[in-house]
């Protein structure tokens with residue numbers, strides 16, 4: 662374990678910083694605690710990040726800030742940035758296969774405006790939802806350890822707490838499902854992950870589960886685009902009330 666402080670102490674972390682996309686919210690005093698560019702809490706991920714900076718200095722290569730406004734009713738939670746996706750572009754799910762499916766689905770369901778161009782500066786905007794990851798830094802082989810998921814959980818907890826209109830959370834995969842429960846202080850064993858499942862998580866909010874929209878899951882037919890669309894639609898409709 663990295664020695665990362667418990668999430669209750671996050672606001673005093675020296676390595677936290679305000680993500681660029683949250684500055685207007687910060688001005689209103691509502692921005693959640695977010696990791697700084699050189700967050701040291703996960704030594705393995707910090708080493709991996711440093712290696713990627715050396716190899717690809719033009720890439721983002723830092724914790725990836727959440728995408729979308731805070732004052733929305735739906736939060737979508739993925740696993741972690743992909744090496745050549747969000748870690749390269751600096752925006753969750755942007756630049757890899759999972760983002761192609763996620764953002765096409767959001768656009769088709771009226772949850773986005775503009776044309777997704779797989780770049781952070783493509784002008785694509787979310788409507789009524791926000792996207793984040795359970796782990797903010799890219800992990801080797803897309804696999805964060807349990808300690809890394811726990812170390813980053815305070816940032817997810819801060820995210821959830823900073824969304825006053827939140828009504829639905831869509832977890833993409835079982836790791837995101839568990840991270841959301843942990844961030845809310847709920848016992849995982851009481852909420853079994855299943856694609857399309859809905860869980861009451863308190864405060865009138867619902868957690869909806871989906872298999873992760875990864876290339877692996879779609880190429881193996883664990884998840885079809887239609888199945889994914891159904892899960893997103895459930896979450897959207899719950900969020901809209």
Ligand code: SF4
Pocket residue numbers: 665696700701702703706707724796797798809812813
């Ligand atoms: S994964 Fe989260 S806690 Fe770990 S180094 Fe990155 S930002 Fe910090």
